[in-house]
Amino acid sequence: MYVIIFTILSLLVLPNNLFAWGSATHAYIAKQLCEEGSEPLLIYGSVIPDFFNQEHNSVYYDQIAKITHYKLEKIKKESNKRKLFEFSLGYLSHNEKWGADLTAHKKARTIYKKGYVAEKSNIIGSKIRTELEKNFANQGVLFPFILANALSSEIAHPLIEIAVDLEIKTYEDTSIGSDLISSAINRRDDLPDILVSAYAGDLSKKYKIPKTEVMDIIKNAENNFREAIIKYGVILNYDYDLTIDLLAKEGTDLINYFLESSSYKGCSITPEIMKKFINFAIDETKNDYQKEISETIKYLNKRREIKQLCKKIQKQR
Numbered sequence: 001m002y003v004i005i006f007t008i009l010s011l012l013v014l015p016n017n018l019f020a021w022g023s024a025t026h027a028y029i030a031k032q033l034c035e036e037g038s039e040p041l042l043i044y045g046s047v048i049p050d051f052f053n054q055e056h057n058s059v060y061y062d063q064i065a066k067i068t069h070y071k072l073e074k075i076k077k078e079s080n081k082r083k084l085f086e087f088s089l090g091y092l093s094h095n096e097k098w099g100a101d102l103t104a105h106k107k108a109r110t111i112y113k114k115g116y117v118a119e120k121s122n123i124i125g126s127k128i129r130t131e132l133e134k135n136f137a138n139q140g141v142l143f144p145f146i147l148a149n150a151l152s153s154e155i156a157h158p159l160i161e162i163a164v165d166l167e168i169k170t171y172e173d174t175s176i177g178s179d180l181i182s183s184a185i186n187r188r189d190d191l192p193d194i195l196v197s198a199y200a201g202d203l204s205k206k207y208k209i210p211k212t213e214v215m216d217i218i219k220n221a222e223n224n225f226r227e228a229i230i231k232y233g234v235i236l237n238y239d240y241d242l243t244i245d246l247l248a249k250e251g252t253d254l255i256n257y258f259l260e261s262s263s264y265k266g267c268s269i270t271p272e273i274m275k276k277f278i279n280f281a282i283d284e285t286k287n288d289y290q291k292e293i294s295e296t297i298k299y300l301n302k303r304r305e306i307k308q309l310c311k312k313i314q315k316q317r
């Protein structure tokens with residue numbers, strides 16, 4: 001039994017629920033705020049609160065993901081000090097306290113109960129579980145349900161995000177991939193300093209580690225994230241079918257890597273299964289994602305914090 005428990009624990013290091021909306025969706029939402037357009041600082045600001053999401057093995061993971069989604073005052077102060085209002089606008093649009101991630105994760109605007117992404121992940125989760133259970137049973141896995149259950153609850157959420165990102169790039173905004181790429185390539189060299197100024201002090205105190213060490217942790221993670229955004233933008237720029245193939249391959253590699261390093265060594269999934277899962281997510285979201293996103297935009301444009309920043313940006317011109 002302990003082997004199974006260990007395996008489940010080791011599987012739970014897959015990308016976490018805190019992503020909420022995918023990067024392309026965040027960028028798209030930010031582009032519709034105060035008619036800002038595709039200003040790179042705005043776009044990068046809208047995705048950067050997720051900069052630590054890839055560092056799921058870090059002991060600081062939970063804390064950093066939490067503060068980047070909830071502690072907004074210091075970021076606002078630091079970016080306003082540098083007069084980077086567009087960056088501030090993007091960043092503030094993302095948060096889970098009252099921003100876009102709230103509608104994804106906790107409180108959807110058009111469907112009831114939970115957040116949009118959370119609700120949709122539950123629905124496709126059971127379909128994915130059934131497929132995975134069949135797959136692992138065929139590979140002779142003992143208790144395939146347990147593995148299928150752990151894995152499906154981890155991947156359903158990112159699959160919904162990816163599906164909405166794909167829908168955004170296909171039907172709403174074909175330049176969103178290029179916007180992500182150029183925002184990450186052109187991100188100012190002093191942007192990581194804003195993250196450091198806003199968060200390093202508190203983290204250093206909380207974990208009793210030197211501030212220089214926290215600085216390195218933040219800067220390295222931001223650098224990895226920046227590269228991942230460029231890579232993701234490049235993938236989104238391909239045509240629809242190729243984008244799905246590439247994303248399916250990425251996801252498959254990630255899962256097989258974790259299976260290989262767990263006690264389920266030897267069992268695996270194929271890109272074909274992953275493609276099927278992506279299509280489950282697309283089918284589940286295609287009829288109502290647009291409404292949820294446009295309601296989220298309307299809601300954000302009415303927020304006092306957003307309106308204030310829009311005014312500051314207009315004044316700056």
Ligand SMILES: [Zn+2]
Pocket residue numbers: 018019020021049050069094101
């Ligand atoms: Zn997020």
